Amino acid sequence: MFKITTEVITGAEVREAVAAPDAGAVVLFLGTVRNNTDGRPVTCLEYEAYPPMAEKKMAEIAEEIAQKWGIHRIAMIHRTGKLDIGQVSVAVAVASPHRKDGFAACEYAMNRLKQIVPIWKREVWADGEAEWVKPDAVFFDTPTQRT
Amino acid sequence: MFKITTEVITGAEVREAVAAPDAGAVVLFLGTVRNNTDGRPVTCLEYEAYPPMAEKKMAEIAEEIAQKWGIHRIAMIHRTGKLDIGQVSVAVAVASPHRKDGFAACEYAMNRLKQIVPIWKREVWADGEAEWVKPDAVFFDTPTQRT
Amino acid sequence: MNVTVKYFAVCHEILDRSEEEMQLPEGSTVKTILERLEEEWPEIAEFYEVMQMSVNWEYATEHTALAEGDEVALIPPVTGGRDV
């Protein structure tokens, strides 16, 4: 399962997608909305995605993992829209016969997801400002609230 | 939360135990009962624990993680009794501000749990035999079913 | 030829639209689109070096040739880097 969704993510959907009787280890990663970024209070986050390309890139990451570890049970889901503090923005589950590979593959999936999957995050600060996040810096500032 | 239980483990209990508004990353590990060990069909597993010592050792592992990574949100639960294929025997959740540390800490917790937490696994084979598992070998064979 | 061009995140904001149809001459590449956008909004050029482009859901370069019906997108830096 590789999916962009506007629905609440619980983690159960990815876990169920990878369940298998021969997989003894399930590693699940959940990214949740933090109440601050580098100490600055955040009110909420907004995520935007390019869904067909994002889902295609997720499937490519799964293919990379199949090549590297021989693991074929992986699911990724990312939510878009406005998310409140504590809500899950992204969930990745990997089921494998052995846990070491499962941890490595799940972490790899998250790293690659952050690199190549077209999803953007906009931080809405407690002071009313909002900005699109880019790697290692704020890409662009805008005080206006998108609708 | 550090717990030995006879109840079904879903993973939600450990995840909820570590949830925090300042933790953006949750890494969850679930160990499930495989339908085979090294290719030999397994019917079910039985786990036995020494609960007070097991819970004490889990808390010590959490203390090690706090020392190593400064991560304080960790929960571990292990089930005992007879478990069917696919059921969760162990769940570990780690919440951290950053995912890299979360993956490292969760994997460390599982490795340490396997080393120092007094829990034993008995494999019940499809052919009716059963044996207690020890590291890298079967410790002792017994065809009789314990009650 | 006609292509669809999609704008996300900061590009969506800068250009004040999420997508549009563009009619381009035969032989156009991704660069043709970038130049056209630069005419409308010169400051966008300074973002080009950190931005990526895609054609039909695959990362592309400015030299990638376009064909009738292609879906092109401007891909601002994704959320990566910043650790969750």
Add this chain to the structure above:
Amino acid sequence: MNVTVKYFAVCHEILDRSEEEMQLPEGSTVKTILERLEEEWPEIAEFYEVMQMSVNWEYATEHTALAEGDEVALIPPVTGGRDV
């Protein structure tokens, strides 16, 4: 002094009991218990090298001194090693 001794997993099976009270002379150590068990079931000695002992929920050695009311356990190899 009186101590409680607990047996798990394979030890439980070998000795056919999960725990018992033992009355020990003053100055006893974990070794005193191991020797007493060996009298009853000589073959258990061959497992001692892969087994650990605990006193009051902490790993101990055969030299660990015992006191009234201690809870001692024989800890067969835990499930580790075998990757999940």
